[in-house]
Amino acid sequence: MDRREFIKISTIGSSVIFVQKENLAKAAVDEPVQTDGKIDRITLPSACWQCVSRCAIIGYVENNRLVKIDGNPNSRRNEGKVCAKGQAGINQVYHPDRVLYPLKRIGKRGSGKWEKISWEEALGLIVDGGEIEGTKVKGLRTLREEGTPEKFLFHYGRMVGSDYTIIRNYFLNAYGTASIGDHNSICVNAGGIARMLSGDVTPGFPFDEAKFILNFGNSLFEAGFDHVPFVRRVSGMIENGTRLVTFDVRLSNTAAKSNEWIPVKPGTDLAVILALCNVIVRNKLYNKEEFQMSANVTIEELENHLAHYTPQWAEEISGVPTHKIISIAKEFGSTKFSVAISQRGAFMHFNGVQTQRAIYLLNALSGNLGSQKVVMEFPQWDYPFPFPDGAKDRLDLFEGEKGKYVITAGNVSHQICHMIDIEKDKPELYMVYCHNPVYSNGDCNQNARIYGDTKKIPFLVAIDVALSETSELADLVLPDTTYLERWTCETGRAPKGIAEYYIRQPLTEPLGESRNFVDVACDLAARLDLDLGFSSSEEFVRETCNNTAVIKDAGGFDFMRKNGIYQDDNTGTSFVQRRKINIRSEELRKKGFSGIPGWMPIPGHDKLDDNELILTTFKTNVQTHSRTQNCKWLTELFHENPAWINTKTAERLGVENGSLIKINSPIGSLITKARVTQGIHPDAISISNHGGHWAWGFYASGQRSFVHDTNFESDIRNKWWKANGAHVNSIIPNTGDPIAGSMCWNDTVVRIEKV
Amino acid sequence: MKDNNPKRSILEIAAFAIVGLIGIACWRFLNSIEYLLFPDRKKRLIMLIDLDKCIGCNVCSVACKSENGVALGQYRTQVLEAEEGVYPSVQRLFLPVMCNHCEEAPCLKACENKAIIKRSDGLVFIDKEKCKGLQLCIPACPYGAIYFNQDADPSADVRDYPSRAVGRSDKCDLCMGRIDVGLEPACSDTCPTDARVFGDMRDGNDPIRKKIHEEKLTGLLPGKGTGPQVYYRGGNRDLFKDTIVNPHN
Numbered sequence A: 001m002d003r004r005e006f007i008k009i010s011t012i013g014s015s016v017i018f019v020q021k022e023n024l025a026k027a028a029v030d031e032p033v034q035t036d037g038k039i040d041r042i043t044l045p046s047a048c049w050q051c052v053s054r055c056a057i058i059g060y061v062e063n064n065r066l067v068k069i070d071g072n073p074n075s076r077r078n079e080g081k082v083c084a085k086g087q088a089g090i091n092q093v094y095h096p097d098r099v100l101y102p103l104k105r106i107g108k109r110g111s112g113k114w115e116k117i118s119w120e121e122a123l124g125l126i127v128d129g130g131e132i133e134g135t136k137v138k139g140l141r142t143l144r145e146e147g148t149p150e151k152f153l154f155h156y157g158r159m160v161g162s163d164y165t166i167i168r169n170y171f172l173n174a175y176g177t178a179s180i181g182d183h184n185s186i187c188v189n190a191g192g193i194a195r196m197l198s199g200d201v202t203p204g205f206p207f208d209e210a211k212f213i214l215n216f217g218n219s220l221f222e223a224g225f226d227h228v229p230f231v232r233r234v235s236g237m238i239e240n241g242t243r244l245v246t247f248d249v250r251l252s253n254t255a256a257k258s259n260e261w262i263p264v265k266p267g268t269d270l271a272v273i274l275a276l277c278n279v280i281v282r283n284k285l286y287n288k289e290e291f292q293m294s295a296n297v298t299i300e301e302l303e304n305h306l307a308h309y310t311p312q313w314a315e316e317i318s319g320v321p322t323h324k325i326i327s328i329a330k331e332f333g334s335t336k337f338s339v340a341i342s343q344r345g346a347f348m349h350f351n352g353v354q355t356q357r358a359i360y361l362l363n364a365l366s367g368n369l370g371s372q373k374v375v376m377e378f379p380q381w382d383y384p385f386p387f388p389d390g391a392k393d394r395l396d397l398f399e400g401e402k403g404k405y406v407i408t409a410g411n412v413s414h415q416i417c418h419m420i421d422i423e424k425d426k427p428e429l430y431m432v433y434c435h436n437p438v439y440s441n442g443d444c445n446q447n448a449r450i451y452g453d454t455k456k457i458p459f460l461v462a463i464d465v466a467l468s469e470t471s472e473l474a475d476l477v478l479p480d481t482t483y484l485e486r487w488t489c490e491t492g493r494a495p496k497g498i499a500e501y502y503i504r505q506p507l508t509e510p511l512g513e514s515r516n517f518v519d520v521a522c523d524l525a526a527r528l529d530l531d532l533g534f535s536s537s538e539e540f541v542r543e544t545c546n547n548t549a550v551i552k553d554a555g556g557f558d559f560m561r562k563n564g565i566y567q568d569d570n571t572g573t574s575f576v577q578r579r580k581i582n583i584r585s586e587e588l589r590k591k592g593f594s595g596i597p598g599w600m601p602i603p604g605h606d607k608l609d610d611n612e613l614i615l616t617t618f619k620t621n622v623q624t625h626s627r628t629q630n631c632k633w634l635t636e637l638f639h640e641n642p643a644w645i646n647t648k649t650a651e652r653l654g655v656e657n658g659s660l661i662k663i664n665s666p667i668g669s670l671i672t673k674a675r676v677t678q679g680i681h682p683d684a685i686s687i688s689n690h691g692g693h694w695a696w697g698f699y700a701s702g703q704r705s706f707v708h709d710t711n712f713e714s715d716i717r718n719k720w721w722k723a724n725g726a727h728v729n730s731i732i733p734n735t736g737d738p739i740a741g742s743m744c745w746n747d748t749v750v751r752i753e754k755v
Numbered sequence B: 001m002k003d004n005n006p007k008r009s010i011l012e013i014a015a016f017a018i019v020g021l022i023g024i025a026c027w028r029f030l031n032s033i034e035y036l037l038f039p040d041r042k043k044r045l046i047m048l049i050d051l052d053k054c055i056g057c058n059v060c061s062v063a064c065k066s067e068n069g070v071a072l073g074q075y076r077t078q079v080l081e082a083e084e085g086v087y088p089s090v091q092r093l094f095l096p097v098m099c100n101h102c103e104e105a106p107c108l109k110a111c112e113n114k115a116i117i118k119r120s121d122g123l124v125f126i127d128k129e130k131c132k133g134l135q136l137c138i139p140a141c142p143y144g145a146i147y148f149n150q151d152a153d154p155s156a157d158v159r160d161y162p163s164r165a166v167g168r169s170d171k172c173d174l175c176m177g178r179i180d181v182g183l184e185p186a187c188s189d190t191c192p193t194d195a196r197v198f199g200d201m202r203d204g205n206d207p208i209r210k211k212i213h214e215e216k217l218t219g220l221l222p223g224k225g226t227g228p229q230v231y232y233r234g235g236n237r238d239l240f241k242d243t244i245v246n247p248h249n
Ligand code: SF4
Pocket: A048, A049, A050, A051, A052, A053, A054, A055, A081, A082, A083, A084, A085, A086, A087, A226, A227, A228
């Protein structure tokens, strides 16, 4: 069977592919086709990494250049589909501001003056320290010898699959530092903590069987975990008659494609949910038996607790009409099955943890968190190398200020730089990997000041594919490979609980001197005489494929290189008895919060004056938060991020569509265009992330970085757009919600001025 | 008693109906033997775009740029957006547009150099060898589907995009290179909701052909007599009336 047939067959549908699997194994990866009759095209399977979903892809290579990405039709998750970001992944490889050799700072921090150095010199500096612009910095060896390995702070943004395992579980543990920062607190941590507090909140029936989906602030058609797979599932369900109703402050594309959009005042989803629960309980529309078996409260307790959360009460707070709340509650309570879903729009608020817990309550009432739960085996790679002991030593920088938050899981990473600033602790070597905290956190000016201060952070090392706002402030920049030039073991779960094992493999040779940071970590370990058991990412992936029983039986590493994916058809969903879920949280009650989720107003939101609006942020469908604006095809489509403002509100404030407005927050102001629209709540003003880069290359910011080079990218002269938007994070303070310390992205009260 | 004899009206209606039915039968018959009448025409390639399913994700337009080396500033396919209604009853609609591979393609007639070719399978493409870049085709297309491959630097080396013919007109060619080796067009291949489906009107088993027949679906600007082969379903196309008209017309 040749390549052509492989593709032809595999686009027919997943069931067919499965039958053909044996044949596919024979499909040679290097048997080219010619799509223009001239140039040979080679096809290789791999995995996307433009966002957290990590869809399975295939890449086409012509003359050693990656020219096109398609979805891998063998995957039952994304079924051969990818999103715009996935398509534009090629732009990450060939973009004119890509860092292709190690850089050492020669001017002041942030001066943009760099010297190209060798890998030998760069790794020498990291391991043994040295001098940066006349100042001595300590290296990894010294910190370890001095008994302070925790002064090596490692802060990552996106680190997934075996990359995570290798760096965190092998390298950092072997080295001995537990000073590890992530990006959870600016992402979804409030949701995660709510989950932790609530206990066993796995669904009680397969999602695909839902006939009514109630969505709070989830832009599932634009972004999200498992984005493309979820789009396919939900759009398929809608086609088959499932109703999707979306509560959102804004008419997102998701809201627009829902059966109904119900606008809600920012931060008041909780009031609406409590009122929905009130109607469901009062009308006995819940699944009593299931609820009582699974929840740690009785219906009577709940009835009392919810008594004053009437629809009329919620209307006053949220603006959602009483009759709407009643009809949605009735529909939710009487449809078999109903499910409530959510995302950042609902829970990245001051009251986010309680909002998410209230959403669990809704699900418990519908029976979705009943006595039975769906269990799916998560595919586990069998790593052949013994894990080093876990590191314990950790700087006191990760929990936020003492006593401020109830339960953080050590994840208040957006406040690391604040904690450094107030001298709670001090890292000697701060390594930032695939992360841009200066830009991605709130209060960017403060971040830039602290990351730029050599007294507070003596040695700042960035590992990046381009010079970001953060790497511009580093002392040393190591050029990472893009995700299309590296090796990773990945796992996913397809619908029906089928375990999917897949790999990411290089679609092209790493450009320039860029090196996969995972390989660099192996190299650093060797220099420090730490024995990881393997010396490269490729070796790790190869040995893991050959060691994991199901993969080994299918043909091991060679099979995975050719097919990209292995699905274990012996896996699937089953039902087991659930432990109780905590509708009431004793932990929260003891700290003075409502044990059963109750209303929690957001300070300053109740009496807005005529000129005050609540600022919310969102993601558009063609960009990630911060890492894709260097992709020309995406930024061509989306480079301006105007402020959405309701038509009536705009009239009141005298703001015209397209005119410039100044938005003042307690920590600063920004100027941007107004997008006057009927599609937003009158009390809200909404600006997407993604805009206003002042680094990250020519396509993102209009600024040519130090490494700007058009050698690999000849389209640059056709860049036609001048504007590159405004960065909304710069006027949002780096606050934390009182329970989880999660970033309150959607709570800032701002004042509008005409410019 | 003039012409309003009910019996006669019924007879007339019946006669019309019979003529109509015969017409439909003939048409169906001709349709079914079209490949006998035109033996080299075994295929009529089409695209069906379901506006109820389209979520405006734009992956089609990016995939197209990637597959076809389309320069910044140009698109072979775009997703138009329109908003309608008054808060809180507001809708947003999406309309993906591309070349319609017209049966009676005005672009083809406008080209003096015979550089625009309609293949026997129906796809309309520009032969870059024959095209002299006169751009007569651009205003001739009622849909504005053709663009000119400009480059900020006309002498520029486009080595990174060998398929980009600078100084020639260009447009969607139904991903000729892909479909000729058995792949789907880049846009429909990647569409995550299957809003955009590639098919063949000559293939009796093709589900979208069936849908088009059953639901009597049409293409854009049916009044122009171009016989567009990109069919649309659902949505509210009227909202886009002004947008899809070629600004050159
Ligand atoms: S959803 Fe898009 S960006 Fe995310 S992994 Fe899938 S294709 Fe890539």
